[in-house]
Amino acid sequence: MSKPDFRTAVQQEEAYLRLLYPTADDTPGCISLFDTYLSCNVIRNQIKSLYRYGERPVCAPKMEDFKFCLSLKSMHPEERRDAWITRRAEWWAHRRLAKSSEDIWDIREEPLKNFPKPIPDYPVVPGPIE
Incomplete structure (x- = not known):
């Protein structure tokens, strides 16, 4: 199965995100994005990332999302929604098209064919029931 090209992947992601965020009120607010950034820096999440991946989590993209949100404040809500959807669609498309552990499968x-193999019928030997 081949991966789609970047443009097709962005279009697919945009279509999905438009369903996920049907109105401008459904897109995440700047405070929510800032909370996400702060939670990335909490000691619990730092330790969990060190344990799971052997390195600290990368929180910079979360700060970039917050700054991007602040840059949209002067826009009309629908324009803000469209800009957010485009940004997230590009992020998801990059993620989908990048190398992954799923690439080996x-x-x-x-x-x-013939999987799983049928279990042969073995004759039942009558014996004492315990």
Whole structure:
């Protein structure tokens, strides 16, 4: 299965995000994005990331989302929603098209033949029931 090109991936993500954020009120607010940034820096999340991945979490993109939100304040709510959706769609498209642990697996179009192998019927030997 081949991956779509970047433009197609962005269009697919935009279509999905327009369903996810049907109105301007549904997009995350700047305070919410700032809270997300702060929670990234909390000691609990720092330790969890060190344990799971061996490194501190990267919080800079969360701050960039917050700054981007602040830059949209002078726009009309629908324009702000469109700008947010475009930004997130591009982010998701980059993520989808980048290398992933899933790249080593090929998606099967049909199940393997004769899998799982049928269990043969063994004759039941009568014996004492305990």
